[in-house]
Amino acid sequence: MDRLLCSLWVWLTGARSAARSPRGLHRRLPRFWAIAIVVCLAISFNTGWLTLFAPPAPAQDIPKVLTMGTSADYKPFEFYDTTGGESKIVGYDVDVAQRIAKDLGFELKIQDMDFNGLIPALQSGRVDFVMAGMTPTAERKKTIDFSDIYYSAQNTIIATQGSNLTTIESLKGKTVGAQLGSLQQEVAQKIPGAKVTTRNRVPDLIQELNAGRIDAAIVEDTIAKSYANIYPDLKFTVIPNNEGGYAIAFPKGSKLVPEFNRVIAAMKQDGNLDQFAKKWFEDQGKPTETGFQRIIPRIPFILGGIPVTLGFTFASLFFGLILAIILAILKISSFKPLRWFANAYTSIFRGVPLIVTLTLIYFATPQLTGYKIEAFQAGVITFALNSAAYVSETLRAGIMAVDKGQREAAMALGVPYRMMMQDVIMPQAFKNILPALVNEFINLLKDSALVSTIGAADLLRRATIVGAETYLYFEPLIIVAIIYYVMVMGLTIAASFLEKRLQKSA
Amino acid sequence: MLRVEDLYKSFGPLNVLEGITTAIGQGEVVAILGPSGSGKSTFLRCMNLLEQPTQGHIFFKDEDITAPKCDILKVRSNIVMVFQHFNLFPHMTVLQNVIYAPMKVKGLSKDQARGVGMDLLTKVGLAEKADVYPSRLSGGQKQRVAIARALAMQPDMVLFDEPTSALDPEMVKEVLEVMQDLARSGMTMAIVTHEMGFAREVANRILFLNEGKLAEDTTPDAFFSNPQCDRAKIFLEKMLK
Ligand SMILES: Nc1ncnc2c1ncn2[C@@H]1O[C@H](COP(=O)(O)OP(=O)(O)O)[C@@H](O)[C@H]1O
Ligand SMILES: [Mg+2]
Numbered sequence: 001m002d003r004l005l006c007s008l009w010v011w012l013t014g015a016r017s018a019a020r021s022p023r024g025l026h027r028r029l030p031r032f033w034a035i036a037i038v039v040c041l042a043i044s045f046n047t048g049w050l051t052l053f054a055p056p057a058p059a060q061d062i063p064k065v066l067t068m069g070t071s072a073d074y075k076p077f078e079f080y081d082t083t084g085g086e087s088k089i090v091g092y093d094v095d096v097a098q099r100i101a102k103d104l105g106f107e108l109k110i111q112d113m114d115f116n117g118l119i120p121a122l123q124s125g126r127v128d129f130v131m132a133g134m135t136p137t138a139e140r141k142k143t144i145d146f147s148d149i150y151y152s153a154q155n156t157i158i159a160t161q162g163s164n165l166t167t168i169e170s171l172k173g174k175t176v177g178a179q180l181g182s183l184q185q186e187v188a189q190k191i192p193g194a195k196v197t198t199r200n201r202v203p204d205l206i207q208e209l210n211a212g213r214i215d216a217a218i219v220e221d222t223i224a225k226s227y228a229n230i231y232p233d234l235k236f237t238v239i240p241n242n243e244g245g246y247a248i249a250f251p252k253g254s255k256l257v258p259e260f261n262r263v264i265a266a267m268k269q270d271g272n273l274d275q276f277a278k279k280w281f282e283d284q285g286k287p288t289e290t291g292f293q294r295i296i297p298r299i300p301f302i303l304g305g306i307p308v309t310l311g312f313t314f315a316s317l318f319f320g321l322i323l324a325i326i327l328a329i330l331k332i333s334s335f336k337p338l339r340w341f342a343n344a345y346t347s348i349f350r351g352v353p354l355i356v357t358l359t360l361i362y363f364a365t366p367q368l369t370g371y372k373i374e375a376f377q378a379g380v381i382t383f384a385l386n387s388a389a390y391v392s393e394t395l396r397a398g399i400m401a402v403d404k405g406q407r408e409a410a411m412a413l414g415v416p417y418r419m420m421m422q423d424v425i426m427p428q429a430f431k432n433i434l435p436a437l438v439n440e441f442i443n444l445l446k447d448s449a450l451v452s453t454i455g456a457a458d459l460l461r462r463a464t465i466v467g468a469e470t471y472l473y474f475e476p477l478i479i480v481a482i483i484y485y486v487m488v489m490g491l492t493i494a495a496s497f498l499e500k501r502l503q504k505s506a
Numbered sequence: 507m508l509r510v511e512d513l514y515k516s517f518g519p520l521n522v523l524e525g526i527t528t529a530i531g532q533g534e535v536v537a538i539l540g541p542s543g544s545g546k547s548t549f550l551r552c553m554n555l556l557e558q559p560t561q562g563h564i565f566f567k568d569e570d571i572t573a574p575k576c577d578i579l580k581v582r583s584n585i586v587m588v589f590q591h592f593n594l595f596p597h598m599t600v601l602q603n604v605i606y607a608p609m610k611v612k613g614l615s616k617d618q619a620r621g622v623g624m625d626l627l628t629k630v631g632l633a634e635k636a637d638v639y640p641s642r643l644s645g646g647q648k649q650r651v652a653i654a655r656a657l658a659m660q661p662d663m664v665l666f667d668e669p670t671s672a673l674d675p676e677m678v679k680e681v682l683e684v685m686q687d688l689a690r691s692g693m694t695m696a697i698v699t700h701e702m703g704f705a706r707e708v709a710n711r712i713l714f715l716n717e718g719k720l721a722e723d724t725t726p727d728a729f730f731s732n733p734q735c736d737r738a739k740i741f742l743e744k745m746l747k
Contacts, residue, residue: 409593409652412554413607413659414583423606427597 066106066256068097069127071115073201073468075226076280077133077151077246080112080465082301087457087465092280093131093246096150099272100263113375113455116181116200117363119144122251124366129256130249133220135183145252147260149245150273155187156224158209158236159216166237168192174215177205183244184218202227207473209234220244222281230471291475298466302479305459308376310487312458313445315380320387320444327392328429329421332399342392349389355450358382362454379451387444394436398429431502438495442488449484459483507532507567507694508553508585508663514561515548522548524718525562530663530696530711535689537705537726538698540715541741546698549715550665553696554585567662583611586656590668592648594640594655600627601636604655612659619658626654630684646677650684657688664688666697682708702745706730714738 070078070093078091089110101108111127118130122144135153136146159165165174172193178185180198188196197214199205205217206227219227224236248264250257267273330342349357362378365371373381402425410420430437452461463480467473508530515523522545530536538546551557553564555571555578563572571581594603604626605619614622627633630650640648649669656664666685670678682704689695689708699705705712705726712729714722716737722729733739 403593405589405591405593406595408556408587409589409595410607411556412582412587412589413655414579414581414586414611415607416579416611419610423610424595431597 064107065109066101066104066129067109067111067127069111069113069118069121069130070094070132071118072112073115073203073464074133074223075468075471076222078131079469080301082298082462082466082469087301087304087462092151092276093133095276095279096267096273097131099267100260103263103266104259111455112457114200114453117454118249120363122249124363124372125251126366126372128250129254129260131246133246134249135244136247136249137183137186140249143252145250145254145257147248147250147257148264149247150264150267151277152243152245153220153222155184155218155239155242155244156221156236157216157239158206158219158224158227158234160209160233161235163215165216168239171216175213177208177214177217179205179219184220187239187242187244188218201468203467203471203473206231206234206471225281227471291470291472294470294472295466295475295479298470298476299479302459302462302466302476302483305457305462305480306483306487308456309445309448309458312376312379312383312448312451312456313441316383316387316444316448317441319380319384320391323384323388324391324395325426327388328395328399331392331396346389346393349386354382354386354447355453357386358450358454375451375454375456378454379448379456383444383448387440391433391437391440394433394440395429398433398436399425401432402428434495434499434502438491438499441495442491445487445491446484507534509565510553510562511565512562513549513552513559513564515545515552515557516560522718523552523559526715526718526720528713528720528723530694533692533694534711535693535695535709536697536711536713537709538696538713538715539700539705539729539741540721541737544715545718546715547667550587550667550696550698553663553665554582554587556582556587579611583607583659584661585663585665586659586661587665587667588649588652588656588669590672592640592645592652592672594648594652596640599637599639600632600643600651603640603651604658607655608658608660622658622660623654626657627651629687630654631680644677645673646680649673649677649681653681653684653688663694663696666695666699668698668700670699670701700745702730702742714741 070089072078072080072089072091074091076091077093078089081088081090089112094110097110098108111121113121115132118127118132118134119140121127122130133151134140136149140146157165157167157171165171168191171191174194175197176188176191176194177197177199178188179202180200185196185198188194197208199208202219202223205214205219208214209217210231210233218239219236221236221238228234228236248260250260264273327342327345330338333339358379361382362373362375365373365378406424406428407420410424415424448458449460452458452464455461459480463476466476470476510526510528513523513526514521526549538549540546548557552559559572563570565571566581566585570576571578595606598606601620601623604623605614605616608614608619608622609616624633624636627636630653632647632650632654635643635647635651640651643651653664653669669685670681673681678701682701685695685697685704686708697705697709707726709726712722712724712726713720714724714729714733714735714737716735721735722733722738724734729738730742733742
């Protein structure tokens with residue numbers, strides 16, 4: 001449990017390289033909520049208490065299929081090739097991984113997720129190894145194992161053309177950005193007199209630089225080269241004698257490490273690594289089209305997120321409604337403990353940010369039950385549980401608003417309670433709350449963008465992927481904003497139509 | 507058919523019914539009169555167990571329906587009730603309102619229930635409204651549908667709680683006519699009403715309640731021409747003015 005909470009905290013805050021002691025860390029996580037949510041989860045899964053508290057599944061023996069975890073928003077190391085609506089993760093890391101898998105006789109499966117979710121994914125056994133341009137920092141080595149370096153990188157200072165920020169000394173008193181949890185963050189923190197600020201992704205740093213919110217950023221050279229190529233206002237300078245590099249990450253004690261090291265050594269020998277470097281890092285030339293022109297061929301890929309987002313929203317609303325009905329009935333029950341339970345449930349979900357619940361469910365489930373819950377499932381469960389908390393409250397009010405006479409009329413005809421609720425009270429209660437339900441649906445649709453944080457390929461995640469591939473920031477976001485807006489408007493119109501029709505029948 | 511023995515009902519500290527004993531025979535039409543707040547509705551609601559008596563017994567066909575083991579739902583489907591505010595189900599059509607309980611409670615097939623329902627709607631003069639929603643009906647029509655809905659359970663007894671009090675004056679007559687027909691057909695009825703003319707003409711008996719006690723239990727003629735207690739005299743003076 002401690003290990004679980006610790007890695008959850010780490011994921012949530014991205015505090016991997018922060019110098020706090022682990023003991024101080026997990027005291028901060030409200031443990032009661034964690035437990036409460038996990039209990040609800042267990043109930044919803046019908047797994048029961050016994051399996052819930054069973055020890056985590058033992059580390060498997062080496063499987064025939066190797067699952068690689070990566071965060072495919074780091075071109076050219078790993079990114080989605082989305083031209084023509086296709087979605088395939090490609091890049092330098094992927095090529096290296098393919099070669100290693102082939103040599104060791106494995107089949108390679110790639111799982112994409114948020115960078116901050118990679119280490120928890122390793123720990124929970126969701127993936128066998130991670131290749132994501134990850135630097136073997138001392139902090140990380142405490143929780144996971146690393147292979148030898150397979151790619152040496154140099155750190156650079158990236159800044160605007162006219163800024164003269166080219167040396168470590170020139171950064172004194174300046175605001176310097178770095179990717180959260182990266183080696184570059186450590187480098188930045190060692191710059192005397194610099195104010196260090198972190199962002200989750202390199203593209204975010206570049207935007208902060210363009211916006212003038214930071215003066216410079218410490219970025220690895222291959223990446224810096226690509227961005228300087230797209231944004232003529234930016235320039236970069238290599239920091240001398242400051243080498244880093246990327247290594248492959250494994251769960252602590254993995255038997256795969258020596259095997260991988262053997263192949264990496266072979267690839268250095270036979271020139272395969274240089275070949276890949278040439279393929280992915282050589283100058284791609286300045287793009288001639290505008291941002292939107294480059295996005296257009298990738299719009300089908302973004303649109304592919306609509307079924308995911310809609311399916312997700314519908315599934316969450318559906319299960320949420322069922323649960324909400326049960327909770328609402330508990331809330332109007334004359335038996336106090338049931339009322340108490342339902343009210344406590346609502347209070348918990350109201351009091352915990354959705355993203356915390358989501359993260360808990362996604363990462364706690366594998367560690368507690370051994371079931372490697374998919375991002376989509378975890379999302380639906382979280383949103384259904386959360387939505388039920390709110391809708392049950394609305395529904396309770398909707399039930400109370402049904403005229404008392406309705407209940408009496410049904411009772412006076414000898415109609416049993418369950419039938420009365422189902423046929424007489426609930427239909428009227430639902431009609432009362434229809435506008436609120438439509439609102440909830442719209443909120444769910446928009447909030448569903450949160451599942452992109454655990455790597456479900458919804459609309460927002462796809463826009464981010466396209467952004468990483470094209471080194472563009474705003475254009476994919478604007479496209480996805482328009483898509484969300486059109487969907488919400490469509491829903492609103494459909495709902496008001498439905499409401500008018502219902503109004504006619506009463 | 508229905509026997510009430512020493513019935514008490516209180517809501518917390520408020521004693522509403524204080525020892526009522528009476529009996530209603532098969533086919534009798536009993537009008538329950540009394541000033542507002544005297545406990546008429548509560549008395550009526552005890553008869554079909556919408557309220558649980560605090561003390562005392564009610565026997566229906568010699569079965570003690572206040573006994574703990576009694577099947578309340580069965581009692582209610584035999585002693586149905588018509589309310590002041592109709593309480594039709596707004597999300598169901600007129601016919602659906604009528605056939606819902608017979609189908610769900612008595613297990614009639616849809617065709618059987620429709621047959622019964624349409625017959626009853628014809629009787630109350632609303633067959634052509636079978637497929638409209640209650641919101642399209644006038645108050646008088648709504649109450650006639652409510653009566654049809656109650657009768658669709660083929661009950662042994664019908665309770666009416668001020669069935670015409672919520673109606674515009676011009677609609678009172680159509681509802682009273684339906685009730686009069688029902689009385690003539692031999693149905694056992696208990697009616698809380700302020701329609702003195704109707705009580706005098708249609709009822710076989712008058713129960714006069716005052717402050718939770720049964721102040722008079724007599725024939726309409728005796729009650730209207732020669733009320734015994736002072737409270738009944740004052741009541742009649744007010745009502746007949
Ligand atoms: N459910 C209840 N809870 C508390 N008091 C009630 C309830 N129902 C009725 N009463 C009270 O009981 C008394 C008798 O009410 P009721 O039987 O409705 O009188 P009536 O129908 O003769 O006007 C009134 O004082 C009323 O306020
Ligand atoms: Mg009353």
